[in-house]
Amino acid sequence: MKWLLAAALLTAANGAALADPKLVEIASFGEHPALNQVAEGFKARMAELGYVEGKDVTYGFQHANFDRSLVPQILQQVEAKHPALILAITTGLNQAAVRGITDKSIPVVFGAVVDPVVAGIVPDWQHGSAWSSGASMLPDFDASFDYLKKVLPGVKKVGTLFNPGEDNDTSNMELIHKAAAKAGIEVVGVPVDNPNDLPQRVQTFAGQVDAIFLIQSNVVQTSVPVVAQVAQRIKLPLFNSVYAPDLKDQLAGFHAISYRKNGEHAADIADRILKGEKPADIAPYVPKAEDFDAYVSPKGLAGVGLTVPEALKDSPWLLK
Incomplete structure (x- = not known):
């Protein structure tokens, strides 16, 4: 009987663990209406995709107040939380993430980046890197x-x-x-x-x-x-x-x-990664006319x- 009880408790514990919401950390260069729209669009699209906040996913938010000297500290704080995924907003912050985040098992989805190839975030427009892909804001x-x-x-x-x-x-x-x-x-x-x-x-x-x-x-x-x-x-x-x-x-x-649409497209990529796709197999999103x-x-x-x-x-x- 004892072993049956222990097995039941273990099963219950495993079920609770599986039910824990995934932590998505959002790191931005600063708080600005446009950049905030990326985060808001991301969260809204995640909800549309079925991620209920508090049940399936929770969000953290850190920003560097547009101070480059604070970026490494922000990234260290984000990495220390061992999130399931990071949404990194702006080109400079993503470039710093490439160098500063040492745990490459944490996927990074970028937003508000004009040209991730020139910035050295991804190798080309057909692939993400081994740990990062996202939605570009390439202008027309x-x-x-x-x-x-x-x-x-x-x-x-x-x-x-x-x-x-x-x-x-x-x-x-x-x-x-x-x-x-x-x-x-x-x-x-x-x-x-x-x-x-x-x-x-x-x-x-x-x-x-x-x-x-x-x-x-x-x-x-x-x-x-x-x-x-x-x-x-x-x-x-x-x-x-x-x-x-x-x-x-x-x-x-x-x-x-639209910065909000940029966040929505980043969420589509985050969803694919959270469901098991490798970032390297996901091409960065290129804006279309409707964006x-x-x-x-x-x-x-x-x-x-x-x-x-x-x-x-x-x-x-x-x-x-």
Whole structure:
């Protein structure tokens, strides 16, 4: 009888262990509305896939407050919890994870990474690494310039800001120059590696370009209100590759990839890994047309002395 009781208890214990929810740790470079959308989209899609929070999965969240010196510490804290999977948000944080997370049995799914191949996170666009795959945010600058030509017929020169020390920004700049050449538009890139320098750098666009289009750059995206203030002062329409509803009256418009959808696509990959697929067998997700949104702000255009073109007066792009 004793051995039967012991077997029953062991079976019950094993059942309880199997029922324990999987821990997914979310590590982000910082708290920002766009980056938060990646995490929110991820969790929402996981719920759609059947992962009930508290029952099937639990989430942890750590961020480095946009301080590079804190990233190794954040990653150590995440690894110490021995999660079933890590969602790592932004290019720099994923690059640090490649070097800093020593337990390669913990799979890492990336989000908010423009080009994971150039960043050295995965070997190519057809495969993940042995322990990582995810959803890229590769921009479609061909579509962005088509959009700009509709909003600003006759646009010839476009200014943008970038951090030369970020692989994310380097990839963006290579892609935007290629697309600009095809569109017959000249891109004027101004480097900036410190947010405090943004007002002065934006000022250099005065009289030099027809519009400003912001790429997915961490140093710029965390300070868009500052860029918007200067752009309005020098009467240049400002467009962003990240949609920010609270700035819809200050910016002329957006041709933006959805950070929430990026998180959803990352969740699809996380689901496959949690169900047993190897990250190396999962190709990184490349954004499709439906992952981008186009908006035009009548108030933002009016703020720099422009109006919505007649051809767009009834467009679904118009912001109210």
